[in-house]
Amino acid sequence: xxxxxxxxxxxxxxxxxxxxxxxxxxxxxxxxxxQLVVKTLYTGEASGHQLAERLRLAYSVIEALVDHVRIERLxxxxxxxxxxxxxxxxxxTDLGRDRAHQFQEVNQYVGPAPVPLDQYVAxxxxxxxxxxxxxxxxxxxxxxxxxxxxxxxxxxxxxxNSGKSVFLYGPPGNGKTVIAEGIGSTxxxxxxxxxxxxxxxxxxxMFDPVNHVTVDADETAARPVVTSDARDRRWVHIRRxxxxxxxELTLDMLDLTFNPIARFYEAPIQLKANGGVFVVDDFGRQRxxxxxxxxxxxxxxxxxxxxxxxHTGKKFEVPFDVLIVFATNLKPESLADEAFLRRIPYKIYAxxxxxxxxxxxxxxxxxxxxxxxxxxxxxxxxxxxxGPRNIEMRACQxxxxxxHVLDLAAYQKRPPSITRELLDAxxxxxxxxxxxxxxxxxxxxxxxxxxxxx
Numbered sequence: 001x002x003x004x005x006x007x008x009x010x011x012x013x014x015x016x017x018x019x020x021x022x023x024x025x026x027x028x029x030x031x032x033x034x035q036l037v038v039k040t041l042y043t044g045e046a047s048g049h050q051l052a053e054r055l056r057l058a059y060s061v062i063e064a065l066v067d068h069v070r071i072e073r074l075x076x077x078x079x080x081x082x083x084x085x086x087x088x089x090x091x092x093t094d095l096g097r098d099r100a101h102q103f104q105e106v107n108q109y110v111g112p113a114p115v116p117l118d119q120y121v122a123x124x125x126x127x128x129x130x131x132x133x134x135x136x137x138x139x140x141x142x143x144x145x146x147x148x149x150x151x152x153x154x155x156x157x158x159x160x161n162s163g164k165s166v167f168l169y170g171p172p173g174n175g176k177t178v179i180a181e182g183i184g185s186t187x188x189x190x191x192x193x194x195x196x197x198x199x200x201x202x203x204x205x206m207f208d209p210v211n212h213v214t215v216d217a218d219e220t221a222a223r224p225v226v227t228s229d230a231r232d233r234r235w236v237h238i239r240r241x242x243x244x245x246x247x248e249l250t251l252d253m254l255d256l257t258f259n260p261i262a263r264f265y266e267a268p269i270q271l272k273a274n275g276g277v278f279v280v281d282d283f284g285r286q287r288x289x290x291x292x293x294x295x296x297x298x299x300x301x302x303x304x305x306x307x308x309x310x311h312t313g314k315k316f317e318v319p320f321d322v323l324i325v326f327a328t329n330l331k332p333e334s335l336a337d338e339a340f341l342r343r344i345p346y347k348i349y350a351x352x353x354x355x356x357x358x359x360x361x362x363x364x365x366x367x368x369x370x371x372x373x374x375x376x377x378x379x380x381x382x383x384x385x386x387g388p389r390n391i392e393m394r395a396c397q398x399x400x401x402x403x404h405v406l407d408l409a410a411y412q413k414r415p416p417s418i419t420r421e422l423l424d425a426x427x428x429x430x431x432x433x434x435x436x437x438x439x440x441x442x443x444x445x446x447x448x449x450x451x452x453x454x
Contacts, residue, residue, distance in 0.1 A: 014190065014192055018231065052086070056232075075090045115196070138186060170349050213239040290336060401426050
């Protein structure tokens with residue numbers, strides 16, 4: 001699919017994978033699907049339509065398998081709720097329940113039929129060349145909810161088009177996290193990911209409702225009546241993912257997670273972000289050493305492929321089509337050596353806002369809170385606090401101070417508005433109190449020392 005560079009983000013998307021019309025087209029063995037049918041019926045009685053819906057396959061694909069398990073006396077018909085065998089209500093026999101127990105010894109996965117690894121890899125590689133390109137107008141549109149300098153936007157645009165990795169660094173509180181997340185909204189578009197993958201009959205769950213936003217309202221819900229779908233519903237239609245991790249990130253999260261009880265895997269966090277953006281927030285403050293994390297990604301960043309290992313020892317390759325954003329308020333050179341920083345081609349400094357930008361940020365936050373904004377408020381802050389105390393402006397401060405004012409107004413049962421009294425009280429609880437030494441130095445007075453008398 002060729003996407004024009006000026007296409008709006010909402011119109012950019014992948015072509016849906018076609019629905020399989022027989023077992024061979026699913027890419028799965030009949031045995032894998034048969035086991036899934038029996039394990040699904042172990043959870044309770046289901047009609048042929050309901051069974052097909054739970055597997056996200058057309059009934060015509062699994063009809064022969066259902067007939068087979070009936071002949072083998074693993075299931076029985078308990079009644080009918082419609083015409084044809086698709087309307088029969090099926091339930092496991094005692095022999096079927098015994099067989100289900102045997103299948104659960106292999107794995108206890110029940111849900112949409114998985115997609116074979118080779119089909120997933122082929123689709124990801126085909127889609128890698130279809131990543132939308134952005135221009136200055138589109139970047140500005142993607143960040144219109146933020147106040148970001150033109151210079152930073154002009155650095156972000158080429159970084160997004162590169163599809164590689166970005167180092168966002170600078171003082172705390174200047175919006176590195178929201179800038180990183182804004183990259184995802186600038187890319188826009190949508191894609192399809194499998195509910196689950198099949199790798200040598202091992203199941204890996206991919207879809208994660210915490211990190212994936214579905215496009216269709218009924219995407220993950222079972223439908224009462226199954227129509228003939230033109231697309232393969234084993235794939236979930238999602239917005240381009242933006243996955244963010246912070247201090248909780250560990251090396252284990254970057255590898256397959258095997259559940260020894262259920263006997264299937266959960267995909268690592270970067271695989272869930274494939275095709276989108278992966279934000280490592282507060283980089284350098286994780287429970288693992290930055291060097292260990294960076295070493296884990298040296299090969300993927302260079303070759304654009306990652307290697308995962310099953311508990312059986314089998315190693316397999318998956319595409320690494322993800323734009324990684326490292327956001328930190330630490331000095332980059334203190335986190336990585338020159339060799340690794342070379343593999344992160346874009347380093348973007350999130351500097352403190354100018355006075356004009358600070359005023360715009362304050363105004364934007366007031367508008368969102370439906371509070372009247374007066375530029376005099378910013379002038380007062382600069383004259384009363386920032387200038388005299390040499391406080392550096394941060395992009396987060398207008399929002400924080402406004403929240404303090406609103407909390408105080410609610411506490412005092414006053415209408416939400418910015419007054420000098422409330423603003424002074426907010427600053428008193430937001431900024432650190434000056435020490436006696438700092439206050440004396442600011443006033444140009446001799447700095448008191450220990451032992452001096454008052």
